[in-house]
Amino acid sequence: MSILRFCQWLQNEPVGTSIRESIWTFPLIETIHLMALAFSVGIIVIVDLRLIGVAMKDVQVTEVFDRLQPLAVKGFAINVTTGLLLFWSEPMKCYASPYFRGKLVMLFLLGVNAFLFSATTYKTVASWDKAAIAPMGARVAGWVSLFLWAGVIVAGRAIAYASKS
Amino acid sequence: MFPFLLPLFHWVDTSWLSREIRASTWQFAIFEMIHLLGLTMVLGSLMVLDLRLFGVGMRRLRPAELARDLSAWMLSGLAIISISGVLLFFGEPMKLYGSPSFHVKMGLLAAAIVFQFTIFRAVASRGEALPVLSKLAGVVSLILWFAVGLAGRGIGFL
Numbered sequence: 001m002s003i004l005r006f007c008q009w010l011q012n013e014p015v016g017t018s019i020r021e022s023i024w025t026f027p028l029i030e031t032i033h034l035m036a037l038a039f040s041v042g043i044i045v046i047v048d049l050r051l052i053g054v055a056m057k058d059v060q061v062t063e064v065f066d067r068l069q070p071l072a073v074k075g076f077a078i079n080v081t082t083g084l085l086l087f088w089s090e091p092m093k094c095y096a097s098p099y100f101r102g103k104l105v106m107l108f109l110l111g112v113n114a115f116l117f118s119a120t121t122y123k124t125v126a127s128w129d130k131a132a133i134a135p136m137g138a139r140v141a142g143w144v145s146l147f148l149w150a151g152v153i154v155a156g157r158a159i160a161y162a163s164k165s
Numbered sequence: 166m167f168p169f170l171l172p173l174f175h176w177v178d179t180s181w182l183s184r185e186i187r188a189s190t191w192q193f194a195i196f197e198m199i200h201l202l203g204l205t206m207v208l209g210s211l212m213v214l215d216l217r218l219f220g221v222g223m224r225r226l227r228p229a230e231l232a233r234d235l236s237a238w239m240l241s242g243l244a245i246i247s248i249s250g251v252l253l254f255f256g257e258p259m260k261l262y263g264s265p266s267f268h269v270k271m272g273l274l275a276a277a278i279v280f281q282f283t284i285f286r287a288v289a290s291r292g293e294a295l296p297v298l299s300k301l302a303g304v305v306s307l308i309l310w311f312a313v314g315l316a317g318r319g320i321g322f323l
Contacts, residue, residue, distance in 0.1 A: 031318050035311060042209020049238065056234045059226060067222045068213065153205065154198045161194055 007091035019089035026089060033082040037156075040075030041149050043068050048149075050134075051142030057132035061125055099158035106151045113148065117141035167268070177258040186256040193256040200249040204314060206242025210235040211310055218289065218303035228299065229290045266319030273316055277309035 001009070010016060019025045049055035050064045087094050094100040121137030128135055134142075177183055186192045216222040217231050226234070254261060261267040288295055288302040 027318075027322055031315060034318055035314065038205055038208035038311075038314060039212055042205050042207075042212050045205060045209050046213050046235070046238070055238055056223075056226075056231075059223070059234070063223070063225055067224065071216065071222060149205075150202055153201050157198050157201055158194070 004095060007095040010088060010091040013088070016088040016091065019085060026086070029082050029085050029089075033079060033086060036075050036078035036082065037153065040072045040079055041153065043072040043075065044149060045146065047072070048142040048145045051138045052146070053133040053139065060129045061131075061134060061138075062129050065122075094159065097159050099155045099161075103152055103155035103159070106148045106155065110145060110148045110152070113141055113144045171262065174258045174262040177255055180255065182252075183255045183258060186252065193253065196249045196252045196256065200246055200253060203242050203244075203246030203249060207239055207246055208310060208314065210239040210242065211306060214239075214289065215303040215307050218299045232286075232289050261320065264320050264323060266316050266323045270313055270316035270320065273309060273313045277306070277313055280309060281306060 019029065046055060047064055047068050050057075050059065050061060056064060117137070121135060121141065124135075128138070133139075186196075213222055214228070214231055214235055217224070217226070217228055223231055285302045285306050288299050291299070
């Protein structure tokens with residue numbers, strides 16, 4: 001089944017239809033999505049700021065990661081859940097939206113960025129744990145994450161704009 | 166809703182800046198996105214600090230140290246969100262005048278700012294000496310700021 005066919009099929013599923021046709025369900029899920037965004041991306045931004053060497057410079061990098069990453073992951077799980085429900089309620093609109101596609105690409109790249117960082121530079125964290133300025137690999141990963149998350153937020157907001165016109 | 170404020174909203178409505186923003190297709194959208202990015206910065210740094218008051222997250226740092234480390238980010242976020250917020254206000258003053266969500270949001274925002282820079286600051290800097298009070302301050306801070314965010318989203322609905 002092609003992606004388009006899948007979206008057409010999903011569009012007519014009862015769960016998505018009930019979210020789409022209800023007055024309050026969609027705004028409610030969207031609001032939870034937005035609050036979870038402030039929580040998870042807000043915390044990720046703080047971790048990234050440590051990586052690029054501007055916030056909490058006197059705190060060990062592992063300390064920042066060990067304490068904050070589990071929290072950010074929990075918040076992100078709420079984002080994924082509410083995001084899937086929002087997608088379920090309007091798959092055809094998402095399918096047609098370049099912003100939605102861009103958002104998915106950026107989320108994918110964020111995953112790649114996190115994977116590469118944890119598989120390479122973060123392996124040697126013991127040697128730069130206390131350094132105020134992390135090595136180049138860590139700084140790049142931090143900047144990439146900051147820019148991509150900003151892009152995800154902007155693209156996410158734009159999905160709703162595009163539907164008005 | 167507050168008739169004595171109506172002249173202010175009218176004045177904004179007829180200003181050059183307001184006409185400029187309304188005439189543009191993209192300006193309002195761009196300010197709104199910047200507003201969201203600022204929100205992430207403010208709520209993110211607040212969240213890390215408030216969670217710390219609960220003994221969650223950055224536990225090895227004292228609350229006062231953490232507050233000092235994060236304050237620059239919270240303040241820059243607050244600056245970004247305020248400037249973009251004023252520009253958004255200029256983009257649709259008369260709609261906002263008629264929006265209950267907007268009036269609630271401004272009330273909550275005033276309360277949140279006053280609370281954050283008086284009681285919260287005093288309590289958080291003595292976090293360990295005042296365990297119960299500092300947890301309470303953390304809860305009130307989170308509730309107030311998230312309520313500001315919720316009311317802000319509400320402007321789109323009511």
